[in-house]
Amino acid sequence: MPATATPAERVELKSGPPPAAPAGSGGRNWSTRRIERTIKYESDRNVGFGRDVMRVPGCEQLENCIQCGTCSGVCPLSIYMDHSPRQVMALTRADFRDEVLRSHTIWLCASCYACTVECPQQIRITDIMYELKQRAIDAGIYPRRFPIPVLAHEFTHMVRKHGRITELVLVIRLFLKTDWFAALGNWRLGLDLTRTGRFSLLTERIRRHGDIARMLDAVDQPKHPSP
Amino acid sequence: MVSLKPEIRIGFYVCHCGHNIASMVDCADVAAYVGQLPGVVLARDYKYMCSDPGQELIQKDIAEFGLNRVVVASCSPLLHEHTFRAAVAAGGLNPFLFHMVNIREHASWVHTDRAAATAKAKVLARAAIRRAALARELPQRQIPINPGVLVVGGGIAGIHAALTLAEAGKHVWLIEREASIGGHMAKFDKTFPTLDCAACILTPKMSAVGAHPNITLWSHSDVVQVDGYVGNYTVKVRRRPRYVNEELCTGCQECIGNCIYKEPKFPDEFNEGLGKRKPIHIPFPQATPQVVLIDPQVCLNFKRGVLTDRCKKTCVEACGDRKAIDFTQKEETKEIQVGAIIVATGFKPFDVRRVPQYGYGTYPNVYTALEVERLVNASGPTAGEIVLRDGRRPSAIAIIHCVGSRDKKTNRWCSRVCCMYSMKLAHLLKEHSGAELYNFYIDIRAPGKGYEEFYDKLNEEGVHFIRGRVGEVTDWAMIPEEEGKLVIRVEDTLAGVVRRIPVDMVVLATGLEPHADAQAVRRLFNMSCGTEGFFLERHPKLAPVSTFTDGVYIAGCCQGPRDIPDTVAQAGAAAAEALALIDRGHILQEPNTAHVLADCSGCKSCLPLCPYTAIGFDEATHQAVINEALCKGCGTCVAACPSGSIGQHLFEDDEVFSEIEGLLTADPEPTPALAATP
Amino acid sequence: MKFAYFPGCSLKGLGRAYEESLLPVMRHLGLELEELDDWNCCGATAYMAVDEAKACVLAARNLALAERSGRDQLLAPCAACYLVLNKTKHYFHDYPAMKATIDRALAAVDLAYAGDTAVRHPLDVLVNDVGLDAIRQKVVRPLRGLKVATYYGCQLVRPYATFDDPYNPVTMDRLVEALGATVVRYPLKTKCCGGSLTGTVPEAGIRMVYILLNEARKRGADCLATVCPLCQFNLDAYHAQVRSEYGDVIVPTVYFTQLMGLAFGLPEKQLGLHRAAVPLRWRPPVPEVAHA
DSSP, X not given: OOTTSOGGGGOOOSSSOOSSOOTTOGGXXXXXXXXXXXXXXXXXXXXXXXHHHHTSTTOXXXXXXXXXXXXXXXXXXXXXXXXXXXXXXXXXXXXXXXHHHTOSHHHHOOOOOHHHHHOXXXXXXXXXXXXXXXXXXXXXXXXXXXXXXXXXXXXXXXXXXXXXXXXXXXXXXXXXXXXXXHHHHXXXXXXXXXXXXXXXXXXXXXXXXXXXXXXXXXXXXXXXXXX | OXXXXXXXXXXXXXXXXXXXHHTTSOHHHHHHHHHTSTTXXXXXXXXXXXXXXXXXXXXXXXXXXXXXXXXXXXSOHHHHHHHHHHHHHHTTSOGGGEEEEEOIIIIITTOSOHHHHHHHHHHXXXXXXXXXXXXXXXXXXXXXXXXXXXXXXXSHHHHHHHHHXXXXXXXXXXXXXXXXXXXGGGGOSEETTTTEEHHHHHXXXXXXXXHOTTEEEEOSXXXXXXXXXXXXXXXXXXXXXXXXXTTTOOSOOHHHHTOSOSSOOEEOXXXXXXXXXXXXXXXXXXXXXXXXXXXXXXXXTEETTEEOOOSOOHHHHHHGGGOOBOTTOXXXXXXXXXXXXXXXXXXXXXXXXXXXXXXXXTBTTEEEHHHHHXXXXXXXXXXTOOOOTTSOOOSEEEEEEEETSSOTTSOOSOOSSHHHHHHHHHHHHHHHHOOEEEEEEXXXXXXXXXXXXXXXXXXXXXXXXXXXXXXXXXXXXXXXXGTTSEEEEEEETTTTEEEEEEESEEXXXXXXXXXXXXXXXXXXXXXXXXXXXXXXXSBTTTBTTBOSSTTEEEOGXXXXXXXXXXXHHHHHHHHHHHHHHHHTOEEEEOSOOEEEXXXXXXXXXXXXXXXXXXXXXXXXXXXXXXXXXXXXXXXXXXXXXXXXXXXXXXXXXXXXXXXXXXXXXXXXXXXHHHXXXX | OEEEXXXXXXXXXXXXXXXXXXXXXXXXXXXXXXXXXXXXXXXXXXXXXXXXXXXXHHHHHHHHHHHHTTOSEEEOOSHHHHHHHHHHHHHHHHOHHHXXXXXXXXXXXXXXXXXXXXXXXXXXXXXXXXXXXXXXXXXXXXXXXXXEEEOOOSTTTSSOOSSXXXXXXXXXXXXXXXXXXXEOOOTTTTSOOOTTHHHHSHHHHHHHHHHHHHHHHHTTOXXXXXXXXXXXXXXXXXXXXXXXXXXXXXOOEEEHHXXXXXXXXXXXXXXXXXXXXXXOOOOOOOOGGGTO
């Protein structure tokens, strides 16, 4: 995106320092002469990581990536990413597991599937992003107060307990766990919701809510329980 | 099982084919096994049977061991049956006492278990031995070849092939679907990388075709039926009416000037619809033949193609005494006899509407590459000025590579020419308009003489190369500079950033694909198509212009995308292959013809079944009679005869049944493969 | 026509105006919707990120309930639910391991899924089953003069483009035109609304909302029409943030079912138009025959 638009474009994600300086960002700190080494050694690779991802249903086509950049070209969020979707594909295939799982990119994916329908190699990039998010959660490597994984966690927790989502309760819990100020900043939104009869904290739940936990536990049975 | 006559002396050879066979089949073991089978005098394994020493080995053994049958277990008969038949003949045996068994494609290449593959090779070899024991000596018939050649398609490939053959003194029928020959090349402005004018190098060859005494040029015509076989094809050609007598038209074009339509009104096909033409027109100034034609869909003297005679016919007046215009002209079907056929039907540009995200048809200033060829051409609709559909002149132009290429949703292959023609168009557009040029590419493919140097030259000219496949072309603006422009959104993969680039004009580098009717053409000439729909060559390396039908050759983009130099080279090769065939004067017929046995009851059920009308009926003997010159050995009558009274040379019942017995007989040596397949 | 109906959490919460307008419109056209008994969260986007298998199991419970209800078609108005339910069905058929997981989890709660239920979106049913002619016949107050930007968002047409083109969907365009309104050319019709990023990374999410609203405004649209509760919420609820950062680019956003209700002359209170933070003030002109 051209830098001439609005200040919102130059924003950095609030929580968690970037794991490694992405190429091209070093110039910003030139006054302090901070430079970073970006070389990758073979020992940085988690050999087999890429193959492992490609074995997951929906992720098989990654082996055909030709690095054309269509995914990044159509992605509405690529302009905020530390690694473009194309780079995430390349890093995954090259087994740089930690670099991939620490990337903000996988959390910024809004699952709009634009990349998936446009990819000339029919790689289901959105599904690969889902898989990488799951692996980051399993490995516990994501920025602590970064709201997206927190939302995912709160979401699953609520579904397990009640079987349904009560959106407002979910949103409030999210703000409590990430950013109090953001909650306060949204006072206008709360006001609107009250005015339009949509502000309700009454929890939605299904009758047989025990069913959900039983089903989810049955999924885990043959595997080790997820963290 | 048929008992073996004592005089049968079979020599058996297993070929290693380097590692191709030997890595998966234990060749020595196969030889040892076959060596103890009845009738086998000697069994050897050897590294390359097709090599000269391999062939000499067979000849030596025939003399030394008195062999009277030879079986080679190696690759496909398609590749080397003729090699070994020749070797056996050189050793003094009738070549049809040789039998070949394929243990490469049928055993080693398709298996991963060495023991099982070896066992299968043994079974295949055993079956071949049993069949070979019953092989008969057969004579080979010579059939004369018709020296004429049919060339289908009048693009640069067809033109070059036709001229080559005509120069060698052969008569050529050149059939072209459009009204003029020239094909796509006639529409190009310049050619890469030398930038010589396409028309300047093509039109002399077109005129040569038009004037050559050995070439019969039929444009506006289609091949509708092909019968016969190598050396003797009968071809039916439909000549569509152009409502102008080709013999009488002098190409003066006074009729066009005097057409009742004062101004050209209808989309001009040659200029990709960017220009206009009249109902009576000539495709382009250098068209060959120089004969006008009338489009009955729009001519006032017709209504929806049907003659009404309601126009004042000012064209007829203008033609005057030449009397070339003939509104009553009808479609004609002509029949010709040829010995060989060259198919050079070319390609179809990819339909860019299949990639809607690039905005063709939505945004007027999005063009196809072929449209731009006309736009930059001095004789094009704008006389070479770069004026856009909305009347503006561009100051920034984007060329998007790989539209309909390298894309599994449309065509997955690389179209091979787009990188180079995109660079050529970038150069020409910059030269003609002074605009900023942006090339968006996935990879630059410039493998050719002077091609990489051309890429260098464009970099020096300041043409931008951005590595990234364009996400979309839109018209919504984020910043003031983008207002009223087409915006390209792309990841500049080398710089590692997503960019939005406003331009005035977008050129889509359309890929090449087979014609929509390629399957119908394939059936017409009994050819095969690859998965992508291009015509299939007999061998990708060693028989690149031959097809699986003898006497039918292919050249140019109908076989796959290629540039002009490669097309011309291939057309020359196809012409040479056709010459090699027809200059031999005759072909040796495979003696696999059917023959009627003495016990034919004369039921006549075979007569209507023969696709080659080779079966007659002798009223005197009340039996069917097969004309061996016409019989192609398809076996239909053999299978259909209710009393089993038709045999077929090379495929006699006892031979085939022995082979089957050889495959199915329980083996003295139990093998894993047989245990698995009862 | 009878359908099993899966409202999803949003239609009971922030997107309740969607359900409020959908039900009377469908009833008006003679379609019966039978809410799935004891349905649960579909397992949408946020859950997919945590555990794909579990997300599919959640969706599969709903599919199994639909099969048990005896209806062969399940109506899912929320685009996210529509996608997850469809995706689960695809995975169930394409990946034996996923099928085994789903079978095992459903067995734990005495349910089973055979894989037959068709998951449909109301837009698809209305245009392709009911038909535009039948809809036109019900129009008593044509939306003459209303300029609409049809906004499909992502998940209705991607990645499973079952009833429309993923690049240039037109189903809603034809429907809105049948109601008498004018469709403006809106090149962003399948762009992303930002999803949950409006809440989690507002710097990115709010800007995406701004781009969508601003372009609709520049194209002269009186409103955007959506098919998804999250799109509607994002385009509507964050008007204050958008205004403070980017100026006044606000255009009201309505559900396509609300437009249908207006054109059908249904009582406004049934259509939930008052639920929007930026409500559509425009009303179809009263037909002249009414005065005669």
